[in-house]
Amino acid sequence: MPVHERGYTHWSPSGLRADPPWLVIARRGLRPTLKRRWPLLLCFAALVPAIAKGAIIFVNVRAGGMLGQFMGTGWSSVSPEGSLTFIEVQRFFVFLATLILGAGLIARDKQDNGLSLYFSRPISLADYLGGKTLVVLAGYLTVTLAPCLLLCLFAYLIDPATAGLETLLLTPLRLGVVTVFTGIGLALVLLAFSALATRTVLVVVWWAVLCLGGEVVGTIGDALGLDSFQYLNFLGHWHNAASLVMGGSAQLPIPQLASLLICLGLIAGALAVLRQRIKPVEVVT
Amino acid sequence: MSEAIASTITVDHLSFAYKVEPALREVSFSLEQGAVGLLGPNGSGKTTLLRALLGQIDIPPGRVRVGALDMARQAPAGRRKLGWMPERGGVIPGHSGVGLVSYMGELSGMPRQDAMQRAHEVLHFVGLKDERYRPCETYSQGMRQRLKLACALVHDPEWLLLDEPTSGLDPGGRVAMLDLVRDLAGRKGLGVILSTHLLADVEVTCDELLVLKQGRLLERQRVDHHDPGGRQVYEISGFGDDARFAAALDGLADACEQDGMHFTAVIDLDRLPAGEGPASARAVRAVLELAVASEFSLRRLRRRPITLADEFHDLVGEKES
Numbered sequence: 001m002p003v004h005e006r007g008y009t010h011w012s013p014s015g016l017r018a019d020p021p022w023l024v025i026a027r028r029g030l031r032p033t034l035k036r037r038w039p040l041l042l043c044f045a046a047l048v049p050a051i052a053k054g055a056i057i058f059v060n061v062r063a064g065g066m067l068g069q070f071m072g073t074g075w076s077s078v079s080p081e082g083s084l085t086f087i088e089v090q091r092f093f094v095f096l097a098t099l100i101l102g103a104g105l106i107a108r109d110k111q112d113n114g115l116s117l118y119f120s121r122p123i124s125l126a127d128y129l130g131g132k133t134l135v136v137l138a139g140y141l142t143v144t145l146a147p148c149l150l151l152c153l154f155a156y157l158i159d160p161a162t163a164g165l166e167t168l169l170l171t172p173l174r175l176g177v178v179t180v181f182t183g184i185g186l187a188l189v190l191l192a193f194s195a196l197a198t199r200t201v202l203v204v205v206w207w208a209v210l211c212l213g214g215e216v217v218g219t220i221g222d223a224l225g226l227d228s229f230q231y232l233n234f235l236g237h238w239h240n241a242a243s244l245v246m247g248g249s250a251q252l253p254i255p256q257l258a259s260l261l262i263c264l265g266l267i268a269g270a271l272a273v274l275r276q277r278i279k280p281v282e283v284v285t
Numbered sequence: 286m287s288e289a290i291a292s293t294i295t296v297d298h299l300s301f302a303y304k305v306e307p308a309l310r311e312v313s314f315s316l317e318q319g320a321v322g323l324l325g326p327n328g329s330g331k332t333t334l335l336r337a338l339l340g341q342i343d344i345p346p347g348r349v350r351v352g353a354l355d356m357a358r359q360a361p362a363g364r365r366k367l368g369w370m371p372e373r374g375g376v377i378p379g380h381s382g383v384g385l386v387s388y389m390g391e392l393s394g395m396p397r398q399d400a401m402q403r404a405h406e407v408l409h410f411v412g413l414k415d416e417r418y419r420p421c422e423t424y425s426q427g428m429r430q431r432l433k434l435a436c437a438l439v440h441d442p443e444w445l446l447l448d449e450p451t452s453g454l455d456p457g458g459r460v461a462m463l464d465l466v467r468d469l470a471g472r473k474g475l476g477v478i479l480s481t482h483l484l485a486d487v488e489v490t491c492d493e494l495l496v497l498k499q500g501r502l503l504e505r506q507r508v509d510h511h512d513p514g515g516r517q518v519y520e521i522s523g524f525g526d527d528a529r530f531a532a533a534l535d536g537l538a539d540a541c542e543q544d545g546m547h548f549t550a551v552i553d554l555d556r557l558p559a560g561e562g563p564a565s566a567r568a569v570r571a572v573l574e575l576a577v578a579s580e581f582s583l584r585r586l587r588r589r590p591i592t593l594a595d596e597f598h599d600l601v602g603e604k605e606s
Contacts, residue, residue: 008410008473011403011441016396024391032379113374117436119341120369121392122361280341 021123025131029105030138039100043142046093050147053086054154061159078148078155078167080246083175084239086151087144088251091235094186095211097139102190103207104200105132106278111198119280129191129274136187137180145179148172178242185238185267192270195277210234218252227253237262292352292366292443293317294476299337299348300500308333310500320470320477322487322508324597325497331480332372334497335446338478339369351444365394368437372449375433382417382424383408386435393440400439407435411465427458434465444476445469451486459486466490484594496597508593515555517565518595519572521548522585530581537571551591 019027033039053075060066060076074085109115118128152172156163189210193203214234221229230236230252240252240259250256294316301309308330323331336342337349340360349356354363377385383404390400408417411431416424421432430450437445450466451459467490470477479490487494488508496504516539523530524546531548534541538550550572554564557571565588576583 008438008469009406010473011395011399014396014399016398018394018396018399019391021392021394024388028380028388109377112377113371114377116341116369116371117375117377117389118392120339120364120367120371121389122364122394123392124361280336 021121021127022130022134025123025128026134026138029132029135030101033101033135033139039097042093042096042100046090046097046143047147049086049089050151054151057151057155058158061162078152078163078171080171080174081248083148083151083171084243084246084248084251086148087179087242088239090144090147091211091215091239093143094140094235095207097143098136098186098190099204099207101139102132102136102187103194103203105135106191106194107197107200107203110195111200115278116280125275125278128278129188132191133184133187136190137183140183140186141179144183145175148175148179174246178245181245182238182242182263185263185270188270188274189266192273192277195274230254231262237266293350294338294444294478295350296334296337297348297350299334299344301333301337301342301344303333308500309337312497312500312502314495314502314505316476316478316493318474318476319493320466320479320491322484322491322494323478323480323497324482324484324487324494326482328499329497330500331482331497332448333500335369335448335478335480338446339364339367365440366443368440368442368445370433370437370445370447370450372452375436376421376424376429378420378422380421381419382413382421382428382432382435385421385432386417386439389436390439395440403439403441404435407438408432410438411435412461426453427455430454430458430462434462438469442475444478446478446480448480449482450479451481451483463490484597488593494593515564516551516553516591517568518589518591519548519550519552519568520585520587520589521550521572521576521583522546523576523581523583525576525581526579527581530576530579533575533579534572537575551595 056071056075057077060071065076074082076082109118149172152163152167152175156168190203190207193206193210194200197203197206211234214232214236218230218233218236221227221233231254233252236252237259240250240254240256241263243249243251244256244260252259296312296314299309299312300307312330312334323334325331333342337344338351338356340349340356340363344357346355346357351363351366354366356363377388380388383401386404386408387397387400390403391397393400395403405417411434413428413431413435416428421429424432430453434447434450437447445466447466451462454462463486466477466479469475470490470492477490479487481487491508493505493507495502519538521534527543527546531541531543534548534550538552539556541548541550552568552572554568557564557567560567562570569586569588572586573583575581
């Protein structure tokens with residue numbers, strides 16, 4: 001043993017608990033976003049509709065429910081239908097949040113030959129995908145579930161007698177199931193696009209076409225009275241499938257079960273693409 | 286400081302093909318410890334073999350083992366014992382040097398605090414001082430190579446798999462990198478597999494040499510046991526009837542290669558006919574006589590002992606890049 005050694009030394013574990021790899025990947029994926037200003041501004045902007053709805057609920061309670069009769073339950077309550085209406089309003093924020101967080105997650109790794117680095121570590125494909133999915137899911141829940149839960153809490157606090165335990169427990173539970181399912185589904189589809197592309201800009205274009213293009217096609221279908229156009233409404237399907245769990249009426253003029261099957265099909269397709277495309281092969285540039 | 290004892294790496298009749306193109310053919314070897322050079326021309330299957338060791342490609346069960354772990358079935362566990370330094374990429378933009386190394390440490394199963402502390406230690410070892418706080422995409426090529434080595438070392442692996450570690454380095458950086466590798470293999474007890482097409486890197490770093498060509502393991506030998514025997518290399522230039530001279534030289538030399546009016550011939554002195562004077566002088570005289578007889582005027586004749594590079598050259602059948 002040398003008297004003085006400034007060279008390489010072996011690692012002596014401290015005995016602390018290590019985080020699972022998927023959590024490490026998620027944490028490192030979110031950190032750069034949280035350091036930037038405009039994603040944080042987006043999070044605050046996504047709260048504006050919640051603040052507006054909170055004000056409407058407050059006035060409605062104080063006015064003895066008169067505003068609800070005038071505006072309908074969509075904006076004046078946190079019932080399952082009201083919550084679905086709110087999530088629908090948040091679609092544009094969903095589009096932006098998922099895009100900002102998820103578009104480059106895998107495309108950048110492929111572009112920088114980062115996959116070979118990840119898969120030289122003791123992690124599995126599930127760890128890698130789990131971590132990346134969690135990044136997108138965090139963004140999705142921030143603009144959907146978080147304001148919904150705040151509204152439920154607010155509605156309960158201002159009128160506990162009317163809101164009851166359903167507002168405090170059942171609705172949040174349903175909302176949790178719906179938003180986590182939708183968030184994971186959207187994340188996997190977006191990540192599949194990210195895995196197909198080697199440039200982030202392509203993912204942005206594809207995602208915009210899918211989300212916004214689907215909305216436009218749906219609106220045109222509405223105007224022309226052609227219900228079949230709604231089958232191309234990508235975000236609408238998730239919303240329609242969510243109404244099945246929330247116990248509300250269908251959000252699109254197509255069966256809720258059909259939307260659920262389409263969503264499950266999209267998830268299966270995304271997983272197949274991800275399994276096929278995420279390989280630690282070097283891209284020679 | 287206790288020295289690590291590396292697990293045995295065993296490769297048993299490993300074959301692998303990219304679609305229909307075979308990249309590895311029936312490769313078998315076992316490595317106990319020390320530094321091993323994996324040498325071969327471009328496209329010989331070196332990187333594919335390293336990927337097979339890491340379990341990054343689909344290989345049949347039982348063909349590659351790191352210690353007791355089958356890399357076809359237990360790749361994630363096996364990778365804890367391996368540190369990988371890729372030739373290309375290996376740096377994820379958006380991280381500082383220390384951030385990237387600690388990230389790799391955490392992904393290797395280290396607690397966050399340990400990974401950060403260890404990242405600083407290995408970055409110090411590879412010689413990245415204040416630069417470690419800079420975004421890694423701003424690093425020079427030399428700094429990137431050092432950073433990649435730090436990433437490979439952070440979880441204290443038993444084996445280091447280095448793919449062209451001196452690629453793109455200036456002479457000073459190359460010497461420094463090879464010094465680090467030699468230190469790790471020699472004094473710290475880490476096993477090292479150094480994949481390169483530069484024989485000089487292997488000569489100064491490794492104890493043993495594996496030569497690959499077209500996916501086949503051609504030779505395995507100890508670097509310090511290189512025995513030139515009586516063979517010498519003669520480099521001959523001139524002008525005249527080169528075809529006649531080449532034909533005549535073929536009869537004298539073990540191997541002869543012609544490049545225009547330049548010849549490189551390997552002559553085994555032990556096989557020269559007996560005669561007066563030392564064998565090397567007799568060989569020179571024989572070359573001169575052949576030149577006169579073939580009407581080939583010599584402009585330059587240089588003699589040197591055969592090196593490991595010449596043997597490698599003979600083995601793979603083409604010039605070293």
